[in-house]
Amino acid sequence: MAEIVINNLRKEFGDFTAVQSSSFKIEDGEFFMLLGPSGCGKTTTLRMIAGLELPTSGEIYIDGEEVGRRPASERDIAFVFQMFALYPHMNVRRNISYPLVSQGMPRAEVRAKVAEVARILGIEGILDRPVGGLSGGDRQRVALGRAIVRSPKAFMMDEPLGALDAEFREHMAEELRALHDRMGATTVYVTHDQLEAMQMGDKIVVMNHGVIEQFGRPQDIYDKPATMFVADFIGSPSMNFLKFHGSVEAGATSVRMGDHAFGIPEMREPFDGDMVFGVRPEHIHLSDAGDFRGEVLAAEYLGTTQIVTVKTAGGRIKARVGSDRRVRMGDHVGIGFDAARVTLFDSQSGRALRSDLNEGVLAHG
Known part of the structure; x- marks a missing residue:
């Protein structure tokens, strides 16, 4: 060999x-x-x-x-x-x-x-x-x-x-x-x-x-997807993307999207401009509380889990939650993200912004 x-x-x-x-x-x-x-x-x-x-x-x-x-x-x-x-x-x-x-x-x-x-x-x-x-x-x-x-x-x-x-x-x-x-x-x-x-x-x-x-x-x-293409191509459903304009400092552990602040992995480098907030469906949780909310559009039952599609102010997202979580079309639910599993991307280049999460990712252009 x-x-x-x-x-x-x-x-x-x-x-x-x-x-x-x-x-x-x-x-x-x-x-x-x-x-x-x-x-x-x-x-x-x-x-x-x-x-x-x-x-x-x-x-x-x-x-x-x-x-x-x-x-x-x-x-x-x-x-x-x-x-x-x-x-x-x-x-x-x-x-x-x-x-x-x-x-x-x-x-x-x-x-x-x-x-x-x-x-x-x-x-x-x-x-x-x-x-x-x-x-x-x-x-x-x-x-x-x-x-x-x-x-x-x-x-x-x-x-x-x-x-x-x-x-x-x-x-x-x-x-x-x-x-x-x-x-x-x-x-x-x-x-x-x-x-x-x-x-x-x-x-x-x-x-x-x-x-x-x-x-x-x-x-x-x-x-640790290195680009938005990888994040979208790998996974079923693929990663959710929420676009926004903002800035993050080196060492930041949160980012603001409109009126809401969301936790992120610690950033290694500062960035200012158009960004994309990326999170996989299994790293989203739904609740009855929370100020970031959305309307349930659909729920796809998969046995032990279900894929719930929610319309939010930032766009549609898909959440993978337990099948015992009861949701119906038209419900308004609170939405939370696992901060440690979020990836931020540069909207223009599609590249992941450096953080604890994607540190050491091997990517070649």
Whole structure:
């Protein structure tokens, strides 16, 4: 397995820049997620690491060697695609063994490796079946087996679960993460699904318009969003945003929005201008008291919790509260925020203003 280091990676297609000066490191054995909306540059980044695209500039190190200009065949990388890319005229056994046979490996060794991979993936019973009649989940296991059997330095996975239905995708995500933990493989995984990234990844890079918005552990990205884009993209429902104009001093622990003062984490730097007060739904509480109030517009019951939409003077907000909290449309409720979990943003740049909460956030532009 291998450490992968990306330095100032850039990819241009004519006048269009798909990836802009990206830098990050993937530790040996990490399950690393490239996350973002369609067209953000995540698949292009993956293809450059794998050698399927050559970078316009920048460096790619795999296991300490610079490979940015080497073809894919010289990088010892295995690729798993969304649409499986299996050979339809071959059965399962021949699909899995094909990379080894093409390398001229002795037949006995090929049989042993295929048997081992089939055992790991739980597909021993379908080795002699044609791939055309398999379910989507079994075909994805075969595609994984063909990648695993080579014992490459790293695995590249481009939305490998995207073609599966929602329920089975969740099951396969658990299996894939468990497989990774057993093998200790370095894995780079592309997805647009933030829940999948949070569930599976050791580290996440969040991309938007070819730029890395934030890089870090899932919990840090959720708790300490570096930009409004990250705060909005990660989480369901996403973070609430209340816009206002004001000023905060270095060391301030509260901020005024209109006639109301709200607690915030201690600010590291002063700021004056247009700001955004950001808070996640679970860090909002509703009460019968309080001078900051709003009108209940809707309540979405989710079992143990409910999402309550409230219209306030600063805009609509969504609060995640216990299902035992009785609310009805038209109710007027008091609204409070968990001061320690609030994030302030510069409205113009979208960047988080420095505080105890976001101190140390890894973000690259």
